[in-house]
Each structure stands twice: as C-alpha cells, then as structure tokens.
Amino acid sequence: MENCTPATFPMPKGLKLSKYDGELIPDPEVYRRLVGKLLYLNLSRPDISYSVQQLSQFLSEPTAPHLSTAVHILRYLKGSINMDLFYPANSDMNLIAYSDADWGTCTDTARSLTGYCIFLGNSLIFWKTKKQKVVAKSSTEAEYRSMSHTGDEAVWLEGLLSELHVSVPLPIVLHCDNVSAQHIAENPCFHEKTKHMRRKNQKIDVHYIKDLVQSGFIRLQHVKSALQLADIMTKPLGTDQHRFLTSKIGLLQNSSSQEWTGSSLACHS
Structure with missing residues (x-):
C-alpha cells in the first residue's frame, strides 16, 4: 500500500x-x-x-x-x-467533554453507537466509540445513554487527576446536541421517553447521569450539531466536515504546530 x-x-x-x-x-x-x-x-x-x-x-x-x-x-x-495530536503547553486544567450517539446505526442488531471525547483544557486526552448494549427506542434515549457513559469517564478522569494532585474545577461541562436528552437529564422526575427502562442495568443508566448533574459534578451545555466534536466518533463524514472536526480535536499536520500554538479551540468558548 x-x-x-x-x-x-x-x-x-x-x-x-x-x-x-x-x-x-x-x-x-x-x-x-x-x-x-x-x-x-x-x-x-x-x-x-x-x-x-x-x-x-x-x-x-x-x-x-x-x-x-x-x-x-x-x-x-x-x-x-504526518498528522499528530498536538498538546499546547499553556493549556488549563478544565475537563471538557463532548457526547454523541448515532441511533440504530448497526444494520445487524439495530443498536446505537456511543461516541465521546474528553479534553483537558485544549488537549484531547480520552476518546471512544462503542456500541450500546441494548436497543434504544429513540434517538433521545441513545443520546441519553451516551451522556451516561461519558459521565463514567469524567468521574474516572477527575479521580485520576486528583490522585496526581491536579485540581479539576467543577462542574465539568458536557456538550450534547440533543435538547430532549439534556432536558431529561436535568429533570429530577422520570420522563415519558424513559418510562420503559425498568430493567436494573437500564435504571442505573437513567439515575446515574441525573445524579451527576444534580450534584453539580457535571453541567450540560447544548452545542450545535456542526460543532459537535464527538460526531467524528459516531459516523463517517464527508471530506470537509471530517477535516474540520479533525483540526478541532487537535489532530494536525506536523508543519502546522507553530501556527496552532497561538490559536484556541473556538468550540470550547
């Protein structure tokens, strides 16, 4: 090749x-x-x-x-x-997460995909694409489960950084592009779209992200779909959007490193 x-x-x-x-x-x-x-x-x-x-x-x-x-x-x-992940030396210690899902993407099982990426300041330190364990009945449910999985990693990363004596400011901002899923997570009562989640493992997912939001550990923030950085983890994209998101997550050509030093991720502001 x-x-x-x-x-x-x-x-x-x-x-x-x-x-x-x-x-x-x-x-x-x-x-x-x-x-x-x-x-x-x-x-x-x-x-x-x-x-x-x-x-x-x-x-x-x-x-x-x-x-x-x-x-x-x-x-x-x-x-x-020649593309590398670039980590700027002047990055802050804020954890910033992006969560996305692609509903029913698997043609064989109808299960959805979870995709997320987590930044430490402007530096991408964690990312994952994973098929969900159960079939989601709506795109809202798929996005909601993805938010819960992202919350898992945010809790783990915050604990790891604490052991390294790095103080992470709270709340951790979690960006999602599904308004319905965000409303469900911020509402302490159960929602019409989650009433069918009665199995034990499903109820844990439902309660977990709600608790993280209500405790002040995570703050949900809506982001436009075009600026959803985790979109690159959940579906194949066209050339222009793929290049745009690739640059936004800090994956750059070696020759671009000096130009990158003076810039910032506009999506984080």
Whole structure:
C-alpha cells in the first residue's frame, strides 16, 4: 500500500457494514492482523476511532467488503501519515467533554453507537466509540445513554487527576446536541421517553447521569450539531466536515504546530 492513491476520509459517507455483506475472504488472518494494527494506531489517531470500531465487529468472519473498507483506511492513513495530536503547553486544567450517539446505526442488531471525547483544557486526552448494549427506542434515549457513559469517564478522569494532585474545577461541562436528552437529564422526575427502562442495568443508566448533574459534578451545555466534536466518533463524514472536526480535536499536520500554538479551540468558548 506504500504507492496507493491517498484518500481524504477513512470511510465513505453513509457506508453501512453488515456481517451478511459479500463473500467470506479465503484468509481471515490477513484481516485480523490488519485490524489489530489499526486498533493499536487508534491509541494516537482518534480520527479513525469509528472506522476501527466498525471493522472490529467482523473479526470472526470477515468478508470482501470488510477487507475493502480496511484497505480504504490505509489509503486515508497514506494521505495523513504526518498528522499528530498536538498538546499546547499553556493549556488549563478544565475537563471538557463532548457526547454523541448515532441511533440504530448497526444494520445487524439495530443498536446505537456511543461516541465521546474528553479534553483537558485544549488537549484531547480520552476518546471512544462503542456500541450500546441494548436497543434504544429513540434517538433521545441513545443520546441519553451516551451522556451516561461519558459521565463514567469524567468521574474516572477527575479521580485520576486528583490522585496526581491536579485540581479539576467543577462542574465539568458536557456538550450534547440533543435538547430532549439534556432536558431529561436535568429533570429530577422520570420522563415519558424513559418510562420503559425498568430493567436494573437500564435504571442505573437513567439515575446515574441525573445524579451527576444534580450534584453539580457535571453541567450540560447544548452545542450545535456542526460543532459537535464527538460526531467524528459516531459516523463517517464527508471530506470537509471530517477535516474540520479533525483540526478541532487537535489532530494536525506536523508543519502546522507553530501556527496552532497561538490559536484556541473556538468550540470550547
């Protein structure tokens, strides 16, 4: 792939993969080794988080379309091989989180995707793309569960920084782009859209984010969908939006480091 034609995005916009697509490849170990390397690379390349999560679902029986998608990611990496996460030296100690969900994105199970990213000041320190454990009946429910999972990580990070004697100002701001989910989390009473959550693990999700908000640990703040940084963790985007969000999370070309030093993340203000 060293001489391949570079791509401008990791996955084509609107692409949905399924375990029933195409024929099984003759040597699945090739696919598994490739995805394993991409999982390792994901530790420093949040822009491929969604793509790698999608590919890792098919390790048992990969098909030709799955391998083709993995190759497309290699083409994208070919064109962005010099991109690095940049951490400015003058960053503050505020934790800022972004939470997003893509409702019913899995074509095989109808489960939604949770995506979130957490910044320490202007520095991206945590991100994740994960399929939700149960089917959400609405986009509001999917977003609400994503907020709860993001709250988990915010609590853990605040505790970790406290052990390192780093004081994190509270409340931690959690950005979401779903107004209904935000209203449910801020309302101490149960809502019409959550009354069906009666199983024990579902009720824990419901109560958890409410408690974090009511205790003052987390403050919810609405953000426009176009400025939702976690959007890059939940779906394949077009070239322009992908490039925009990639720059906003601090993933830049090496040659841009000096220009970045004097700038700030406009979404955080």
